[in-house]
Amino acid sequence: MKSKNNPGNYFEDFVLGQELRHATPRTITSGDVALYTALYGPRFAVQASAEFARNIGFHDAPIDDLLVFHMVFGKTVPDVSLNAVANLGYAGGVFGVPVYAGDTVSTVSRVIGLKENSNGKTGVVYVNSVGRNQHGEMVVDYNRWVMVNKHNPDAPAPETFVPDLPSVVDPASFKIPVGLxxxxxxxxxxxxxxxxxxxxxxxxxxxxxxxxxxxxxxxxxxxxxxxxxxxxxxxxxxxxxxxxxxxxxxxxxxxxxxxxxxxxxxxxxxxxxxxxxxxxxxxxxxxxxxxxxxxxxxxxxxxxxxxxxxxxxxxxxxxxxxxxxxxxxxxxxxxxxxxxxxxxxxxxxxxx
Amino acid sequence: MKSKNNPGNYFEDFVLGQELRHATPRTITSGDVALYTALYGPRFAVQASAEFARNIGFHDAPIDDLLVFHMVFGKTVPDVSLNAVANLGYAGGVFGVPVYAGDTVSTVSRVIGLKENSNGKTGVVYVNSVGRNQHGEMVVDYNRWVMVNKHNPDAPAPETFVPDLPSVVDPASFKIPVGLxxxxxxxxxxxxxxxxxxxxxxxxxxxxxxxxxxxxxxxxxxxxxxxxxxxxxxxxxxxxxxxxxxxxxxxxxxxxxxxxxxxxxxxxxxxxxxxxxxxxxxxxxxxxxxxxxxxxxxxxxxxxxxxxxxxxxxxxxxxxxxxxxxxxxxxxxxxxxxxxxxxxxxxxxxxx
Amino acid sequence: MKSKNNPGNYFEDFVLGQELRHATPRTITSGDVALYTALYGPRFAVQASAEFARNIGFHDAPIDDLLVFHMVFGKTVPDVSLNAVANLGYAGGVFGVPVYAGDTVSTVSRVIGLKENSNGKTGVVYVNSVGRNQHGEMVVDYNRWVMVNKHNPDAPAPETFVPDLPSVVDPASFKIPVGLxxxxxxxxxxxxxxxxxxxxxxxxxxxxxxxxxxxxxxxxxxxxxxxxxxxxxxxxxxxxxxxxxxxxxxxxxxxxxxxxxxxxxxxxxxxxxxxxxxxxxxxxxxxxxxxxxxxxxxxxxxxxxxxxxxxxxxxxxxxxxxxxxxxxxxxxxxxxxxxxxxxxxxxxxxxx
Known part of the structure; x- marks a missing residue:
């Protein structure tokens, strides 16, 4: 019987254009916020005070952007980088609608690039990952690329496709919170x-x-x-x-x-x-x-x-x-x- | 004046059939859930996502069963096992209605067995502990037995009574969440x-x-x-x-x-x-x-x-x-x- | 260009009567309470159980008094004691209305005393700090004094003023929670x-x-x-x-x-x-x-x-x-x- 634990994906398991619906949608709560504060000590008043946030047009204190990012990133790990050698880079990351305590974030990634390394043992996988709240609104959308091991060195190399990623996000892509x-x-x-x-x-x-x-x-x-x-x-x-x-x-x-x-x-x-x-x-x-x-x-x-x-x-x-x-x-x-x-x-x- | 700190119960203080209403009813919150996630990293979607939980019939994301168990267990310690030498076993544990953030759990134990050890210095105490929510509904019900020190080695041994505990919980006792x-x-x-x-x-x-x-x-x-x-x-x-x-x-x-x-x-x-x-x-x-x-x-x-x-x-x-x-x-x-x-x-x- | 990080106040920067509106108003949540419980293990039923608290006249489980104190104290640090040598004492501290999860606490301090030390390198600053909830109600009001470094030893000493602080809080100042x-x-x-x-x-x-x-x-x-x-x-x-x-x-x-x-x-x-x-x-x-x-x-x-x-x-x-x-x-x-x-x-x- 095949083992039921998750072996993760190896380089040869990824296919250009493949969609990965990641497990464990996550309701983010004020408990997560308290831990984030305890772990790093952020002091931005907008995230720390519901009153301050409401005074500038938020519905409530928004969740720290990087907490949202980590929640989304974490969900991609079992599918994207469990067999990774190195996290190589990020590009084109945009934060969307604010996340509030009680919102549930789900993550979907798409394989946007593949390039096997010349050693034949590893390859680079490019993924675009998008986190959305329970209304389907984008909360964060970013690209990263990782070097991933091959499981079978004899698996054939996929056609190389390196996506054209921006070196800097165009200001036209910025999402300013509505009502700010x-x-x-x-x-x-x-x-x-x-x-x-x-x-x-x-x-x-x-x-x-x-x-x-x-x-x-x-x-x-x-x-x-x-x-x-x-x-x-x-x-x-x-x-x-x-x-x-x-x-x-x-x-x-x-x-x-x-x-x-x-x-x-x-x-x-x-x-x-x-x-x-x-x-x-x-x-x-x-x-x-x-x-x-x-x-x-x-x-x-x-x-x-x-x-x-x-x-x-x-x-x-x-x-x-x-x-x-x-x-x-x-x-x-x-x-x-x-x-x-x-x-x-x-x-x-x-x-x- | 007698010291006001709690000396805990010694073996000779327990009486068969005795009821122990434990201190500190506990409102379980999303903050407790966040800490539980940070401490162990559980990834079950039902407990992590209110949306996912509602889709299968829960009112909200239920609290992790073992978090409920630990909350209840913890309350029994000052009365049951402060003078314990060893936690010997568990039996017949059943989880009841789901616990949601905001529920308050209280715990009552009953002494269901006593057996002094032949060395006359310790004895085994069997307790049945039941946690209930603010509506009086059972959330967890389990038995455990612990070896507890005697304070006075000359205290007479109680009549031995070893309860008949099941080696496995009968499927007829399982509580399936209503509406699942x-x-x-x-x-x-x-x-x-x-x-x-x-x-x-x-x-x-x-x-x-x-x-x-x-x-x-x-x-x-x-x-x-x-x-x-x-x-x-x-x-x-x-x-x-x-x-x-x-x-x-x-x-x-x-x-x-x-x-x-x-x-x-x-x-x-x-x-x-x-x-x-x-x-x-x-x-x-x-x-x-x-x-x-x-x-x-x-x-x-x-x-x-x-x-x-x-x-x-x-x-x-x-x-x-x-x-x-x-x-x-x-x-x-x-x-x-x-x-x-x-x-x-x-x-x-x-x-x- | 002057550096944009906060150098904190030195002894010569404080003025008698000066008001310091401290940064980062703070919404206190059940997440903060969970962390507080995990960090210290308090077992007072009033703070642990919303049901118990309501039974004696609170609206909900009140936030632990010292958690409120630390939240207020913490906010004073960047303005009062970033360049402190020692925290010398507290006096006249009174807790006000209960704080509940969801309340936002803001802090204002007033300089109530100044005394340069004879070495000319440090001085003692006395401040009265008051935390208020979003309704403007006092939640804690206390005085502390700290020894603070001078930045410029040649800065002239301010006129010495040592406030008259009580050695014990008068029972007439106690705030008993309304409805208790x-x-x-x-x-x-x-x-x-x-x-x-x-x-x-x-x-x-x-x-x-x-x-x-x-x-x-x-x-x-x-x-x-x-x-x-x-x-x-x-x-x-x-x-x-x-x-x-x-x-x-x-x-x-x-x-x-x-x-x-x-x-x-x-x-x-x-x-x-x-x-x-x-x-x-x-x-x-x-x-x-x-x-x-x-x-x-x-x-x-x-x-x-x-x-x-x-x-x-x-x-x-x-x-x-x-x-x-x-x-x-x-x-x-x-x-x-x-x-x-x-x-x-x-x-x-x-x-x-």
């Missing part, structure tokens, strides 16, 4: 006096604070997202591996860096887009994470003068302060302290 | 293609994944259940003890094994009964838990062809994979890697 | 047979149980409160510091001691006042916390014979049992095992 009205925005309660107008392209910001990672924390986070990747949980396997340690889910570092970024970007309360992202080095328990940001670009939002968008590179580093903005060496290789290079676009109020 | 209708059951969203029909008696399933236990995690779990047993929390006492370490609540391993069992038993979304359970060896932080299951028996549910029941032995092992299904040595003694041998009955859809 | 009616109070479900009448002034109570502190736990707690003090989170900085370890937020020990105090003070379900508090020694992960209490005084509540108040000294100690009630040495110095000396006033039912 920043006339009631209170920047004292929000905790920052700095508006869109105050940031310069090229400006770098040290987010100052450091947070030390613990095994119990990243495991709880990753299970909260129902992300089943073995490398985060199993020390017995880790003992046989390259690092001898459990690897921390890259999204855990992403959320921690985003929470640290409040200290300098306190009004950037909404992520509009994920342009690109690299997990430059693996993170482990015991690492202390610092972060810095660079403003890469600024955009007007058509038809609005109360908010603007900023493209921001958010960099997480470990075990050293970020005041000198470490990124790459002269050869273009990531500094060994860099954990994450996250290129995203945020919504931020304009000065009234 | 599996015609809308979506096995893709549930994450498993395997129905009741697909499992064979005697079949063994390796649940593959391993999870490493952390002190912060088991402490948070055990406090969430308001289980006050000292051995789980106090390293100063542990330093004087046999193991030198804090002992992990046996129910923590039970929930972790159940969550791991999703990988192979993904449609077994409801526990109907607890037939028996042994905590074969103590678990400690740093242990990595793996699990396997064996289908012991299969039952039809009278009057229904959409669901069936399966009696399953769920075994948790530590620090080694479970692919070879370790259980006992030739002498019948539990393998030293075995943490839990949990004999329970699950509800699972039949193939439509 | 203890005729339905069930002391079996509450878990304690001891009423106001049963405690004697001078009585000491050993709370018996010990709990070992973990890094992941105190970090999650402190982030839940959105308390940003760096010393709790950053091991890289800690490595350069006096202790080489992350310091645990004093309020974490306060909540743990309060939860332990259930074992002996199980009916003292509400904190009316914080009279004073000292964090006698720093706490670190790995410490095991024990607690004891002393009844300092007892008060009638005017116009009521169902409840009374007791002033209680709650002492947390580490790495040793509290059965001999350690506090100070002969010279009046705190015993090195003492972590917290917390002088507060609790509400407790009178014997019917």
């Amino acid at each position: 009205d920043l006339s009631g925005y209170d920047c004292t309660l929000a905790g920052s006096a700095h508006f869109w107008d105050d940031y310069a392209i090229g400006e770098k910001i040290d987010h100052v604070d450091g947070m030390t990672l613990e095994e119990a924390e990243h495991q709880m986070a990753t299970r909260l997202y129902q992300n089943t990747a073995k490398v985060h949980f199993d020390q017995v396997s880790a003992n046989q591996g390259r690092f001898g340690k459990r690897l921390i889910y890259g999204g855990h570092v992403m959320s921690l860096a985003r929470a640290l970024a409040f200290n300098g970007l306190g009004n950037a309360f909404r992520i509009l887009a994920i342009n690109a992202g690299s997990h430059a080095n693996p993170a482990f328990a015991g690492n202390t994470v610092f972060a810095w940001s660079e403003v890469i670009d600024k955009f007007d939002i058509p038809g609005r003068n109360d908010v603007g968008a900023m493209r921001v590179r958010l960099v997480a580093v470990r075990d050293r302060a970020a005041a000198d903005f470490p990124l790459r060496d002269d050869a273009g290789k990531y500094d060994s302290a860099v954990l994450l290079d996250f290129d995203h676009t945020v919504l931020i109020p304009k000065r009234p | 209708d599996l015609s809308g059951y979506d096995c893709t969203l549930a994450g498993s293609a395997h129905f009741w029909d697909d499992y064979a008696i005697g079949e063994k399933i390796d649940h593959v994944d391993g999870m490493t236990l952390e002190e912060a995690e088991h402490q948070m779990a055990t406090r969430l259940y308001q289980n006050t047993a000292k051995v789980h929390f106090d390293q100063v006492s542990a330093n004087q003890g046999r193991f030198g370490k804090r002992l992990i609540y046996g129910g923590h391993v039970m929930s972790l094994a159940r969550a791991l069992a999703f990988n192979g038993l993904g449609n077994a979304f409801r526990i109907l009964a607890i037939n028996a359970g042994s905590h074969a060896n103590p678990a400690f932080a740093g242990n990595t838990v793996f699990a396997w299951s064996e289908v012991i028996d299969k039952f039809d549910i009278p009057g229904r062809n959409d669901v069936g029941a399966m009696r399953v032995r769920l075994v948790a092992v530590r620090d080694r994979a479970a692919a070879d299904f370790p259980l006992r040595d030739d002498a019948g003694k539990y393998d030293s890697a075995v943490l839990l041998d949990f004999d329970h009955t699950v509800l699972i859809p039949k193939r439509p | 009616d203890l005729s339905g109070y069930d002391c079996t479900l509450a878990g304690s047979a001891h009423f106001w009448d049963d405690y004697a002034i001078g009585e000491k109570i050993d709370h018996v149980d010990g709990m070992t502190l973990e890094e992941a736990e105190h970090q999650m707690a402190t982030r839940l409160y959105q308390n940003t003090a760096k010393v709790h989170f950053d091991q890289v900085s800690a490595n350069q510091g006096r202790f080489g370890k992350r310091l645990i937020y004093g309020g974490h020990v306060m909540s743990l001691a309060r939860a332990l105090a259930f074992n002996g003070l199980g009916n003292a379900f509400r904190i009316l006042a914080i009279n004073a508090g000292s964090h006698a020694n720093p706490a670190f992960a790995g410490n095991t916390v024990f607690a004891w209490s002393e009844v300092i005084d007892k008060f009638d509540i005017p116009g009521r014979n169902d409840v009374g108040a007791m002033r209680v000294r709650l002492v947390a100690v580490r790495d040793r049992a509290a059965a001999d009630f350690p506090l100070r040495d002969d010279a009046g110095k705190y015993d090195s095992a003492v972590l917290l000396d917390f002088d507060h006033t609790v509400l407790i039912p009178k014997r019917p």
Whole structure:
């Protein structure tokens, strides 16, 4: 009898155009929000206060964008990356309608690209994943590509198709929450006096604070997202591996860096887009994470003068302060302290 | 003045037929559910998604059965097992009406058996514990027996009475949730293609994944259940003890094994009964838990062809994979890697 | 361009009478309550059960008083104590209307005293902080004083003003929850047979149980409160510091001691006042916390014979049992095992 556990998909199991309806639709609750707050310490008033959120046109405090992202991402793991060697990149990520406590998010992915590696042992799978709420409205839509093992090295290579993914999300794709009205925005309660107008392209910001990672924390986070990747949980396997340690889910570092970024970007309360992202080095328990940001670009939002968008590179580093903005060496290789290079676009109020 | 802290009951304090109304009725919330998800990573769609649950006849996503069990069990500890030496067994456990977020569960136990040990220092106390919701409806009803210290070795032994407990719960006792209708059951969203029909008696399933236990995690779990047993929390006492370490609540391993069992038993979304359970060896932080299951028996549910029941032995092992299904040595003694041998009955859809 | 991160206020930045509207209003949810339960294990039935709470006149289970306190305290940190050397004391703390899940708490502080130290490098800042719910009703109002660094040692000293703070909160200031009616109070479900009448002034109570502190736990707690003090989170900085370890937020020990105090003070379900508090020694992960209490005084509540108040000294100690009630040495110095000396006033039912 065939074993009933899930072996995951290997590279040869993916077919271009294939649709993957992922298991475990997830009702997101205020309990998930409390855990997210406890795990990362975000301080954006919009997500923390139902009153504040209603004052600017939300129905309730919206769920943190990256919590939504992780919930959706986690659901793709058993079908997409259970046999992955590496998570290679993200592109074209857009956040849709706000998610509120009580909403249920379901995820569907489509295989949009395949490329076997020349070693014949692995290949790159490109997927577009879309999370939708119980009304069918898109909450997040993004592309990622992963290197996945072949189970049978003799399986024939599929026709190579590498999708044309944008290097930056077009401002025309941004979804501004319906009803958003920043006339009631209170920047004292929000905790920052700095508006869109105050940031310069090229400006770098040290987010100052450091947070030390613990095994119990990243495991709880990753299970909260129902992300089943073995490398985060199993020390017995880790003992046989390259690092001898459990690897921390890259999204855990992403959320921690985003929470640290409040200290300098306190009004950037909404992520509009994920342009690109690299997990430059693996993170482990015991690492202390610092972060810095660079403003890469600024955009007007058509038809609005109360908010603007900023493209921001958010960099997480470990075990050293970020005041000198470490990124790459002269050869273009990531500094060994860099954990994450996250290129995203945020919504931020304009000065009234 | 007599000290006002609770000394707990000693063996000589229990009386056959005695009723114990336990303290701290507990409103179970979506916050408890989020923590449960973060601690174990369960992926059953019924408990994770209000939409999915409503589609098969629940009012909302029901609370995980073992979370209900732990909440009830925890309340019995200050009265039943504060002076316990060992938790010896479980029998005749039945889950009743579903519990939903917002329900308040209260627990009452009755002493159903007493047997002093020949050493005159300890005795075995048998209790039947029943958790009820705010409407008085039974949510879980189970028996357990514990070895409890005597405070005064000279206290006279009570008359021995050993209750007649079933070795397996009679299918006639199963409580199928009212309104359950599996015609809308979506096995893709549930994450498993395997129905009741697909499992064979005697079949063994390796649940593959391993999870490493952390002190912060088991402490948070055990406090969430308001289980006050000292051995789980106090390293100063542990330093004087046999193991030198804090002992992990046996129910923590039970929930972790159940969550791991999703990988192979993904449609077994409801526990109907607890037939028996042994905590074969103590678990400690740093242990990595793996699990396997064996289908012991299969039952039809009278009057229904959409669901069936399966009696399953769920075994948790530590620090080694479970692919070879370790259980006992030739002498019948539990393998030293075995943490839990949990004999329970699950509800699972039949193939439509 | 001036850096956009928050440098915090230095001693010379504070002005007597200055009002500080703190950032991040916070909607407190049942998720926060679940985390609080998991972190400390409180067992007071009023906070744990909506049914029990309604039976004595609350609308719902009220949020634990210290959870409210920490939420308010946390919000003051970025403005008041980011550059603090030490948290020196508390006085005149009063809890107001009950907070329920779904309420949003905002915090405003006023500078009520300033005193530069003779070394010219630091000064003491006294603030009165008030948390209010979304209706503007006071939920907690307390004073604290902290020693804060000067940024510029040459900044002129402000005029010294030391406020006149009470050593104990006047019973006339107590806020008894409107509608409270203890005729339905069930002391079996509450878990304690001891009423106001049963405690004697001078009585000491050993709370018996010990709990070992973990890094992941105190970090999650402190982030839940959105308390940003760096010393709790950053091991890289800690490595350069006096202790080489992350310091645990004093309020974490306060909540743990309060939860332990259930074992002996199980009916003292509400904190009316914080009279004073000292964090006698720093706490670190790995410490095991024990607690004891002393009844300092007892008060009638005017116009009521169902409840009374007791002033209680709650002492947390580490790495040793509290059965001999350690506090100070002969010279009046705190015993090195003492972590917290917390002088507060609790509400407790009178014997019917």
